[in-house]
Amino acid sequence: MFANCSAGGMAQASSDVCRTPPVGIPSNYTNTANKPEAVPxxxxxxxxxxxVHNLNTIIPVTHGDEGGSMGGVASGTVAAQSRHVTGSGKVLIQGAPQTxxxxxxxxxKQNTAGQSVSPSQTITMTLS
Known part of the structure; x- marks a missing residue:
């Protein structure tokens, strides 16, 4: 599969449930993390x-759930950081699995789970 890096791409979660004003109604938002915004x-x-990205790489700000400004149901945050929780079992980049x-x-901030929807690049692949 294509390796992640800061050259482009995005990750998305379609089920980010946040409390929406004025009364805090839980609403579903699509949450997007842009890989070029990552802190390598x-x-x-x-x-x-x-x-290149590994499991220690974070994206400090996500987009799309700003309407739920009363915070995520699970995390209590809006537009918070994104990070990967799975990576390669065999390829380590500076001691951490490559994503x-x-x-x-x-x-x-772990309010929901998502996956990359567009590749960062289409040249380098990690097959394990």
């Missing part, structure tokens, strides 16, 4: 023009 922790390994297109991520 491995700046020396570049794939297709962007630093790939199909690996699970948790946007909005």
């Amino acid at each position: 922790n491995v700046p020396t390994i570049i794939y297709a023009g962007g630093p 790939r297109l199909t690996d699970t991520n948790v946007p909005n």
Whole structure:
């Protein structure tokens, strides 16, 4: 599968439930994390023009759930960080598993689970 990096791509979760004003009604929002906004922790390994991502890489801000400004039902946050929770079992980048297109991520500070919907790049693949 294609390796994640900061050259492009996005991850998305379609079931981010946040409390919506004025009375805090739980509503479903689509939450998006843009990979170019990631804070890379491995700046020396570049794939297709962007630093590679591993399990220690975070995306500090997500988008799409701002309407639920009273916070996520599970996390109590809105537009919070996203990070991957699964990665390669065999490829380590600076001691942490490399993340790939199909690996699970948790946007909005673990309020929901999602997955990458568009690749960061289409050149480098991690097959394990």
